[in-house]
């Protein structure tokens with residue numbers, strides 16, 4: 001393992017300099033790049049990367065990483081945000097994951113994105129530990145933006161239950177995933193269930209999924225120990241059934257991502273915040289699996305609160 | 312007449328209602344112009360314009376033909392809490408247009424706003440830079456829409472029309488959503504965040520009235536408006552800090568500067584040293600200048616407009 005500082009950010013004369021680290025494993029080829037937290041609330045994403053660094057260190061010592069294959073892991077670009085409890089980059093509140101491919105003479109987060117992108121581009125495969133723009137928990141899955149540039153079937157090698165394909169919106173064109181694809185990297189985002197709360201079991205499962213991918217892609221020896229994967233179902237994001245609130249108030253959810261649901265089942269209730277009367281029973285639109293559950297104690301009207309995968 | 316554009320129930324006992332001042336002239340049917348501001352909660356220059364214009368038109372209703380809709384606050388939660396983005400959602404409202412009805416309350420609101428404005432003969436979306444940079448009164452036009460919009464912008468009494476290059480991400484702005492669906496929308500940038508600059512506001516109000524006269528909406532003699540400088544990206548020089556520290560300006564915003572002239576310093580008050588001297592890359596007009604002193608490596612310090620076509 002070789003730990004390098006890929007970018008240093010000076011946070012005024014009054015704070016210590018803030019580094020972005022790259023952890024390099026294996027040989028010289030640019031085979032797989034993994035990027036962790038870019039937002040200050042992506043604790044789970046950082047945790048997955050940290051555990052991946054630990055696992056790869058051990059695999060390298062066992063000589064299980066193929067001689068030529070090179071892996072780089074960037075666990076976090078959000079140290080500055082995390083240490084002050086902010087989701088986006090402090091001061092200008094920009095989202096690093098909306099700044100790709102970056103610009104080395106541009107604004108602060110454009111420079112940061114440029115330093116990350118110049119490190120991770122040209123790799124054959126790119127894996128981002130990502131979070132959704134709405135706060136919430138997912139069934140762990142792989143995700144990619146449909147850019148037309150890549151073959152999504154490779155995603156099956158993670159051995160996760162679902163591969164979700166998103167049709168790009170204008171805003172997606174500045175994400176890492178999209179720019180990786182534009183520059184010929186086969187790119188996937190791994191959603192490790194939670195974001196702001198660390199879930200060690202899920203984190204371990206995500207590390208296993210990445211190791212399975214590395215084994216299947218011939219980067220790591222098949223002798224490496226890893227849990228079994230499952231067959232992957234490919235789903236368009238648009239096929240997910242969206243459940244929105246008709247009312248507003250305190251939200252009580254009765255199920256969690258991964259739970260089976262039946263059509264008409266009560267997924268949660270909204271109660272009056274002053275008088276506790278039930279204002280709304282939120283019902284499942286179909287039989288299937290609860291895929292996404294919004295993190296909120298109180299919720300407004302017209303909000304996406306659940307998505308259900310019809311099965 | 313005050314009208315509701317869209318209403319959404321908030322979590323605890325309140326409705327978020329986006330409202331507009333719907334002013335119908337006494338002189339019969341005619342064009343509709345929309346004056347929009349408050350997408351970014353920390354940009355307040357448009358508040359003065361909305362207030363001043365509404366008061367003026369109330370007195371001149373007998374001279375007005377057509378409809379003026381004034382939307383003073385698209386992001387009411389942000390304006391009321393001094394937050395640039397959408398509170399609780401953390402996103403920039405000007406990156407969620409044209410909105411949709413199936414994701415979040417904010418995207419629902421965005422969609423209803425676009426529906427309400429759509430079909431107007433002209434929309435003017437007033438921004439006030441941000442808290443970091445001060446701007447001279449200007450109109451920003453995407454090069455893809457320049458042919459149509461530049462002729463509509465010249466009467467607005469702004470100092471500069473900046474025709475900038477197209478970026479896909481900007482397709483999620485209100486202006487793009489409107490322009491791409493046939494409602495012409497001009498974006499004004501002027502002043503600085505969290506402040507009101509009365510002289511700029513008065514200039515824009517005069518420009519809006521002149522534009523309305525040209526559109527046949529106001530039967531009144533024109534106040535003189537000055538032709539703007541029209542420029543493209545090629546004439547704009549950028550100055551970004553390469554060091555972090557406290558910015559100390561040496562030049563006044565809006566002044567003429569020479570190539571190589573010092574615009575200011577990035578200072579280190581802990582040690583008393585200068586970390587970086589910031590110089591103008593070209594000779595021209597200092598039309599953007601850093602207002603907020605804390606800067607990081609990369610922070611935009613200034614933009615200078617060189618050799619533009621008058």
Ligand SMILES: [Zn+2]
Nearest residue numbers: 351354438439
């Ligand atoms: Zn703005």
